[in-house]
Amino acid sequence: MAGRRELCRERGFDAVEPDLLDAHLNDTGFPLTPDHQLAYNRMIARLAHDRGMAVGLKNDLPKSPSW
Numbered sequence: 001m002a003g004r005r006e007l008c009r010e011r012g013f014d015a016v017e018p019d020l021l022d023a024h025l026n027d028t029g030f031p032l033t034p035d036h037q038l039a040y041n042r043m044i045a046r047l048a049h050d051r052g053m054a055v056g057l058k059n060d061l062p063k064s065p066s067w
Contacts (some may be wrong), residue, residue, distance in 0.1 A: 005047040015054035019043050022059040 008016050021044070022029075024037040041057055048055035 001044060002047055005051055005053070008048075008053060010050055013053055016048050017056040017058070020059060026041060042050040 005016065021041050023038065024032040024034050025039075045055045045057060
């Protein structure tokens, strides 16, 4: 994911909008928990912010108060 965010930075993007950040609510075949999802969402946001981009996180709004 870092490589993808770096590509966005190199191309001059101001922001990224990752999708499907609610994997823990779906049957993925992996034992994902809400804590796993929150850690992943935070990592995705950090990768964008570290490169000077804004990030729009969606699909997991119940987690937003705990950020």
